[in-house]
Amino acid sequence: MILQDNEELDFNYQALIIPADAQGAQREALGRLLEDETIEKIDQLDIQVSELIKIEHPARKFDEEELLDKMEAFFNEHPRDKYGNWVYFHWRRQLIRILAKEDFVNLRTSRNRYKIKDEEQQRLYTKKIGVIGLSVGQSVALSLAMERSFGELRIADFDTLELSNMNRIRTGLYSLGMKKVWVVAREIAEIDPFLKVTIYDEGITEGNIKDFFERDGGIDLLVEECDSLPIKIKSRLMAKSMGIPVVMDTSDRGMMDIERFDIESERPIFHGYLEKFGDEKELLDILADNYREMLLAILHFEQLSERLKYSMSEIGKTITTWPQLASSVIMGGAMGAHYARMILLGQDVPSNRFYVDLDAIN
Incomplete structure (x- = not known):
């Protein structure tokens, strides 16, 4: 700056x-x-x-x-x-x-033309994008920065970089122990020091969620890629109340999730996968007693790859959390940036959940 x-x-x-x-x-x-x-x-x-x-x-x-x-x-x-x-x-x-x-x-941006028209590029510079979670979120953020597809990027993550993260987060060993928001913000500055990046290095909390969503007129789109189920639910309820579209990727089977709360104000969060648990405004109250069931419902367990299904059965036994691969995360980041740009430019992107499953392509 x-x-x-x-x-x-x-x-x-x-x-x-x-x-x-x-x-x-x-x-x-x-x-x-x-x-x-x-x-x-x-x-x-x-x-x-x-x-x-x-x-x-x-x-x-x-x-x-x-x-x-x-x-x-x-x-x-x-x-x-x-x-x-x-x-x-x-x-x-x-x-x-x-x-x-x-x-x-x-x-x-000269090599963006005419994949992105000049008037579209200028329009993107007026947009604010929020990114919660910086594993897949890092790839989305860097793709958006390389294409210069925002006027401000707000990034939120409380975590620091660990060696095991580096199977999917693109950075060097010099970043170990550093806050993930700093890692991403530095990489963006190295690409383009004129881009505005605002960090929330405590992640999303009760104390800052309003600021993250509403500051300076509010964000225009949310990219949600965090591991916290309460924050997944809370951020969607906030996005829905404000008419903000949400994009998410799960880095398994190329799953892309798009919720157009900006044009469907009454749309149930997570495409209605949690409706069986009752009123969505009360989901956080019953989350502790239904955590696993809600998580599996959101992920649509039947649609997960067989290897991820097996991996989830091994959590707490032979692994500490579910695996993610760089190839899937980078692809998900690219798709997230692509659909974020389309939505912000007013192109035809309906609410949907779909899969770009490379393993299924012969």
Whole structure:
């Protein structure tokens, strides 16, 4: 983020963006960073400008001399020492030179066209997405960030990264013991430091659920990927009351779950799989006595893969929790991001639960 007056930066997960033409305190801070020999400096601005020129002239094939002339003209108009931004990633001890924001965004999304139209891309920048749970949720969040499909992303998870998580969460050993929200927020900042990410590092609680859903006009879509059954139920009841669509993936048999509470205000949560337990507003009151039965009903036990069914019988015996594989989680993340984008753009996505089961495809 670009630091403004009286604004604090959370160095746990936010990168510091300093304009190359900064003045005053920002200029002094940039000078100190540039002089610090312990910080790696990466200045590939010329390559970025070269690519920017090419996308702005798609019908032309520049030879080397022509491209150099165009770059010289660019820097005559935008003096190199005053153009663009320096981005400091303190957790990497790296200071990286990038384009000015408008040029950066234009170039970074240039390969989205016309899979995402320009007017659709701009519309996505007005949207706020909430993600609860950062296993599959990490893959959804990173896919959304790479496509630049939001204006703000709110991510919630109370947990820290453990070694066993790394069979499905894409990060390095340097992240062990770190809060999962920091891991994801840092990765997004490394992709695009201009993206707004808001973290809830206690997960979703009674104290913050209202803020998560309602702050600054509220979220436009919820991606629910947490392991907590009470939070699954509570977050859906909140989403339903506010008319917010919900997307979920279970990373088994490619199951994708979509609930369009934005267009079906009376739709039962979880497609009605919990209706046999009574009024949905009272589900949390009876959850303790019906936990396993409710969980199996939500998962639609009969539709689970045989290996996951067996795995669930081994929980507490030979394994501590149900397994998830990177291949399934990454695929689920991609599908979640895909349908989130379609919903936010007003495309035809009905409430549904369906399977993209790779094992069943011959």
